Amino acid sequence: MTADPAGVSFGERMATVEFRVAGNAHITVDADVCASCTTRECVTACPANLFAETADGGILFNYEQCFECGTCYMVCNKEGAISWSYPQGGYGVVFRRG
Amino acid sequence: MSPLSPAGFDAVVVGAGPAGSAAAFALAKAGRSVVIVERGPYPGSKNVYGGVVYGRILDQIDPEWWQSVPVQRWVVRRSTMVLTSSQSVSVDVRSQAWGGPPHNGMTIYRADFDSWLAGKAVAQGARLVCSTVATGLIRDASGRVCGVSTDRPQGELRAKVVIAADGVNSFLAKSAGLYRDSSASHFTLGVKEVLDMDPEVIESRFGLGGREGLDIEALGATGAIPGGGFLYTNHDSVSVGVVVALDGLAASRRRPEELVASFKAHPSIAPYLRNSTLREYSAHLIPEGGYDTMPDLVADGMLVAGDAAGMTLASGLWLEGVNFAVGAGLAAGRAAAAAIEAGDTTAQGLAGYRRQLEASFVLADHMRLRRAPALVLSDRVQGVYNKVLCDLAEQLFTVDNPAPKPGLLTLARRSMAKHGLKFRHLAKDGLEAARTFR
Numbered sequence: 001m002t003a004d005p006a007g008v009s010f011g012e013r014m015a016t017v018e019f020r021v022a023g024n025a026h027i028t029v030d031a032d033v034c035a036s037c038t039t040r041e042c043v044t045a046c047p048a049n050l051f052a053e054t055a056d057g058g059i060l061f062n063y064e065q066c067f068e069c070g071t072c073y074m075v076c077n078k079e080g081a082i083s084w085s086y087p088q089g090g091y092g093v094v095f096r097r098g
Numbered sequence: 099m100s101p102l103s104p105a106g107f108d109a110v111v112v113g114a115g116p117a118g119s120a121a122a123f124a125l126a127k128a129g130r131s132v133v134i135v136e137r138g139p140y141p142g143s144k145n146v147y148g149g150v151v152y153g154r155i156l157d158q159i160d161p162e163w164w165q166s167v168p169v170q171r172w173v174v175r176r177s178t179m180v181l182t183s184s185q186s187v188s189v190d191v192r193s194q195a196w197g198g199p200p201h202n203g204m205t206i207y208r209a210d211f212d213s214w215l216a217g218k219a220v221a222q223g224a225r226l227v228c229s230t231v232a233t234g235l236i237r238d239a240s241g242r243v244c245g246v247s248t249d250r251p252q253g254e255l256r257a258k259v260v261i262a263a264d265g266v267n268s269f270l271a272k273s274a275g276l277y278r279d280s281s282a283s284h285f286t287l288g289v290k291e292v293l294d295m296d297p298e299v300i301e302s303r304f305g306l307g308g309r310e311g312l313d314i315e316a317l318g319a320t321g322a323i324p325g326g327g328f329l330y331t332n333h334d335s336v337s338v339g340v341v342v343a344l345d346g347l348a349a350s351r352r353r354p355e356e357l358v359a360s361f362k363a364h365p366s367i368a369p370y371l372r373n374s375t376l377r378e379y380s381a382h383l384i385p386e387g388g389y390d391t392m393p394d395l396v397a398d399g400m401l402v403a404g405d406a407a408g409m410t411l412a413s414g415l416w417l418e419g420v421n422f423a424v425g426a427g428l429a430a431g432r433a434a435a436a437a438i439e440a441g442d443t444t445a446q447g448l449a450g451y452r453r454q455l456e457a458s459f460v461l462a463d464h465m466r467l468r469r470a471p472a473l474v475l476s477d478r479v480q481g482v483y484n485k486v487l488c489d490l491a492e493q494l495f496t497v498d499n500p501a502p503k504p505g506l507l508t509l510a511r512r513s514m515a516k517h518g519l520k521f522r523h524l525a526k527d528g529l530e531a532a533r534t535f536r
Contacts, residue, residue, distance in 0.1 A: 013355060013379045020139070041348035047289050047355065047381035067381045068144060070267045074282040074383070075348040085269070089249050090139050090229025097292040097335065097378045098146035098208040 010049055014065050022091035025063040026084065027072070033081040034059040041075040042082065067093050106256030107131045108438050109431075110246055111224075111263055112232040112270060114141035116420045117404025117427035118263030119215040123159055124431025126222035130438060132431075133225040133255060134216065135232050135248060142212030144265070146382035148288050148341060149330045150176075150203035150313050151211065152421040157200070158428055159218050164199050168210035170332035171311025172196060173203035175304070178415075179366065181318040181327075185488035186366040197310055205311050205330050205337075215424075232264065235273055235400070242444065243274065243399035258443045259434040260400045263427060266383045268393075268406035276393035276402060282344040284387030284408070286325060289354040290339035291362075293374035297334050303370060304331055315417060318484030319361045323350050324475040327361040329370065335377055336370070338362055341384060341412075343475055354381060384419070386412035386475075389461070389468035398444045401430040401451050411463060413470035414479075415535065422460050429454040469534040478527060482517050489513040 027050075035057055042051045042059070048067050052060045066087070073084040086092070109125050111118045114136035125132040138144045150173050156163040174197045177190045196202040220226050236245035236254060245256035262270040266285070271277055304312045311331045319327030325342035340357045347354065362371055385391070385408035392408040395401065403409070404423035411418045433451035437443045455461040473479060490513040494506070504512075514520070 008376055010355070013376065016376055016378045017380065044351045044353055045287070045344070045348045047287065049353070049355075069287065069381050069383050071287055071344065071347075071381075071383065074285060074344055086137055086231050089137050089231040092138075092144075094139060094143045095146060095378065095380055096207065096209050097332075097337070098142065098144075098290075098380050098382070 014048065017065070017067075018094040018096065019065055020091045020094060021064045022087045024088065026068075026087040026092070027061060027063045027066065028083045029059055029061055030081050030083075031058055033078045037078050037081065039077065041077065042072040045071050045075045047071065063087075106245065106258075107133050108257060109259045109261060109434050110135065110255045110257040111261045112246060113137075113263040113265055113404070113406070114216045114226060114228070115145055115212055115263060115265060115404060115423060116215055117406070117423035117430070118261065119212070119219045120159065120424045120427025121261045121263060121403060121431035121434070122219035122224035123222050124428050125435050126219060126224040128432070128435035128439075130435050132219075133227060133257075134219065135230050135246065135255065136216075136226065136228045137231040139229050140209065140213055141216040141226075141228070142208035142210070145208040145212055146288060146290060146380045147208055147420060148290065148339065148384070149205070149315065149328050149417060151206050152203050152418055153201055155421045155424045155428070159215075159424075164201055166214070167204070168206060168214050169309075170205040170207065171306070172201050172309055173205060173313050173330070174310045175306070175312040176203070177312065177314040179314055179316040180484045180487050181316055181364060181366065182485050182488045184365060185492055186364075187487055187491045197307070203313065205313070205332050207332070211420075232270065235260065235270060241398065243397060246270070258399070258438050259448070261427075261430050261434060262400060262402045262406050263404045263423070263430075264406050266385050266405040268402065271393050271402045271406050274397050274400060276395075276397060278393070279391065280393075282348070284385060284391040285344045286341045286384045286386045286412070287344055287347055287354060287381060288339060288341045288384050289358050289381045290337055290379070291358055291376055292332070292335050292337050292378045292380075293371060294335050294377045295374045299373075300331050300334070300336065306331065316361070316367075317414075317480070319364065320357055321350075321352070321360065322481065323347055323352065323357070324480045327367070329367060336374065338367070338371065344383070355379070384412070385410050386471055388412065388471040389464040392464070395452055395455070396445045396448050401434060401448060403427050403430045409460065409464070411467065412474065413467040413534075414474035416463075416467075425458055425460040426455060429458065429460065467534065469530070473527075473530055473534050478519070478523060482519050485517045486513045486519050489516060
């Protein structure tokens with residue numbers, strides 16, 4: 001995780017946000033499609049930094065700290081690689097000062 | 099779901115944001131049964147905005163709304179700032195009139211504001227059901243929308259009209275086929291930090307009185323990515339962030355929080371933020387494409403309002419959204435109530451919605467400013483004019499004795515030449531700006 005000039009680590013940054021984590025993932029990623037992707041826009045563009053490249057050329061993601069913004073599926077240029085819906089009602093991100 | 103109404107409702111509103119709550123308010127006021135389905139645990143819990151809510155449209159909900167609205171600060175200072183990495187030029191507008199009723203802009207927290215507005219709908223008789231996702235549209239045999247399915251057991255909600263106020267990703271409008279094109283180029287990503295700061299520090303640092311607020315909008319703050327920066331004051335915090343074109347962000351390979359950090363480190367911004375601590379980090383998409391990228395607003399049995407209909411106005415000079423959502427929601431609620439009254443909730447029966455929007459600021463402003471989003475995000479506006487203007491201003495106020503002062507035209511020519519701006523560019527963009535903002 002990268003630190004910004006203010007000295008706040010990304011983990012500390014995300015710890016300022018409340019998440020009520022649902023039991024099921026609301027994001028799914030098609031490993032085969034992602035393996036063929038050369039651009040990997042989701043990895044850098046996701047403001048919650050949920051996507052990571054693995055050593056074997058795959059994509060790892062976690063859904064627990066998702067802002068539910070939609071950036072990942074919007075910037076993805078591979079049809080069907082990222083399936084995205086809302087978390088179960090009452091779960092997911094809870095902004096207090098949005 | 100508990101049997102809310104076995105016979106169904108006159109209307110189901112999806113989303114308890116400003117558009118949805120305004121729509122439900124108008125329907126309930128017209129005597130119609132209406133339920134709002136909100137996926138978050140409370141209204142506003144999924145929402146983020148970027149600066150100022152303009153409240154006058156709330157006159158139609160509560161003539162003395164400013165008495166009860168959960169305001170952070172009344173904006174009396176509005177700064178438009180043009181930046182390079184080491185320079186800035188600001189136009190700083192202050193009006194004490196904005197500090198008193200009926201006010202102009204206010205800063206708020208969406209958790210408070212959206213909950214307050216939903217409360218207005220509930221007080222009028224609307225039913226609010228939170229923690230519930232509308233998962234899809236229900237259609238009758240003729241294909242007309244007649245309700246929504248939800249993620250509750252036996253959670254189907256039937257209604258004569260569905261109002262999709264389900265936000266920027268609007269899966270309902272997309273599933274109804276109302277979007278012709280929802281590509282990334284029509285959207286921006288807003289990334290924001292709320293920083294705790296003592297109220298007295300805010301007031302002395304920004305030159306504000308007790309309940310007064312400041313909003314700064316900055317151009318040239320996002321490097322090579324089209325977008326802008328913002329900073330505004332809350333009661334005991336400041337909110338700072340950037341808004342960037344989604345496709346530009348993806349192509350740049352830069353991280354969103356790094357762009358915020360870079361804006362925060364600018365010499366014109368950093369001193370404002372000293373000794374503040376991060377309270378909450380957030381991000382949200384914004385539909386900034388304007389009029390030409392809006393979906394169809396009406397289908398058989400269905401209306402679309404607010405961000406779901408791409409109604410955020412991102413015109414450079416004016417950056418507004420919540421007021422457009424409220425205006426659209428009120429129109430949707432009134433049109434739906436009239437259509438139900440007349441017994442015709444087909445697209446034709448609901449067509450009054452669009453007529454109302456065209457007669458009000460919602461579509462009138464969007465139609466007038468339809469060329470603005472492309473102009474504001476264009477290469478020269480984003481990356482050349484800021485440099486030309488900052489260099490020109492710097493040279494104008496640089497006293498270079500013993501050399502005599504150069505003329506203004508010489509300075510302008512020099513600054514334009516330095517940044518490759520030709521007079522024909524200036525003429526072309528000037529004409530485009532005149533057409534856009536006429």
